[in-house]
Amino acid sequence: MKILKTLSRLAVRIPLLIWSIIVIFPLVWMFIGAFKTNAEIFASPWGLPEKFNFYNFVAAWTDYQIGTAFVNSLFVTILGTVLCLVFSIPTAYALERLRFKGSEILLNSYLASMMIPAVLGWIPLFFLLLKLNMLDNLWALSLIYAVSHIPFTIFILISFMGNVPKELEEAATMDGMSQYGILLKIVTPLVKSGIITASILNAISFWNEYFMALILLQQDSKNTLGVAMDLLKTNAQYESAWGVMFAGLCIAVIPVIIFYTIFQRHIVKGMTEGAIK
Template identity: 35%
Template sequence: MVQSAAAGAGNSYRKYTPSKIVFFLIKWFLILFFAVYTLFPLLWLFITSLKTNAEYFADPFSFPAVFQFRNYVNAFNQANLGRMIFNSITVSVAAVAVNLLVASMAAYPLSRFRFKGREIIFLLFSAGIMVPLNALMVPYFTIFSRIGLLDSLNSLRILYAAIGLPISTFIIRGFMDSLPGEIEEAAYIDGCGFFGRFFRIVLPLSKTGLVTAGTFQFLTCWNEFVYANLLTSSPQNKTIQIGIRYFTNQFTTDYVSMYAAIVIAIIPSVLGYILFQKQVISGLTSGAVKG
């Protein structure tokens, strides 16, 4: 028994070799470094949004003497953020719904059917992921100008739904590939038609992939700035990202109210990812380990 205890102590001692200790310290140093690197700007932004402009200019990294929650009230009053948040929500929800419907219908035949040129078509879809969106500003502006949709939220709904199709199709198709074909075969034998198999079987079973694609699409729509600024001009059609600019004019800038508006603008993105984090990770890994 004494020998067993001594052997156990020796084994536990050998587990912590100098190389393992160094690796352990380096690993946690990198984890803490990237955590601070990621969270510090958000924490600084929130603290600064509760200062006065005088405190901000005196010392940007100090804590406020008194928390100025009225900065958030000023943010709503000065830039009409309520209207802009409503615009962003309606644009994002509509664009996500259209995007998922079209992407799932495109992904279904590319995943469940075998036909000549299937991989070429999928490659063309995937190539759209690599196209920089800013390179298409002139064509998009010309198209929406010709069809009379400039300065309209419908232009943003159509555009956002379209630009997210490549990545959404890629994600949803990868998840559909992991579904067993026997489920559809059994439904076909029972008399279920093409649309029945798609809407009643494949689409519900692909809900994790749909949530993954929908989350990425919502974040893209909510945070997009360039096209929202390009295609809309009147205040009633502006989105939340455009509203942040309203705190800057030719002579002065209300920095603390602008930072409060930025905090308000990023809250839905953070909440969306927190709520659907498990589905996003599950959806990405399901498509990655398909056999």
């Protein structure tokens, strides 16, 4: 029996270990390449640099405007995440608790919109923002990010709000608390895990987004990290700035890795609780 248990564990762990190496190795290679000169990259692409220096990071941050793009991405990510919560929390509560005529149709419409490819709305959205004089605007991009993720956020929050005891809301109503007070002071704290989970997933999605920023932003000073990295990749091909490109990738990837490492327990906890509920 012990041998069978050991073999079964190995059968699960060995593929996971191999997959982990496949995923982690490119990241390690990218990080090492960020400290190499172009000569070292061509001479020894898999070896360690002779000397660790931060020239590539400085060049990527200043010469290739990765620093400006980093700030822009940080802005649209934070603002988009906050706006998405502001729109989604009351909507999810209304659909879950305040049953009204057409609420089921509205909820199903939100959920069905998750199945529609986003690419179908890019051209109409471009001309809409053009008429509203909102192209090349980070505030407008943040709003679009927020609105595009409302259905997904509602889908997560409803599963949590449905498990909040109605007796708590009834007691608060008897004490004279308004519907908004119940939402903000009772329901919202009790669904904190769902809010954190949705916020983290949305933030990572906004940080990595590329196509919407490419279409709706025109000035280089407004570019987000995805667009800036695409330009840096193009320049690297013609200027042999491979070390700088690796450094730019590190700048774009490391915050996501750190962010996910810190909050991974909240993500797993939130998704598990949501699935159970």
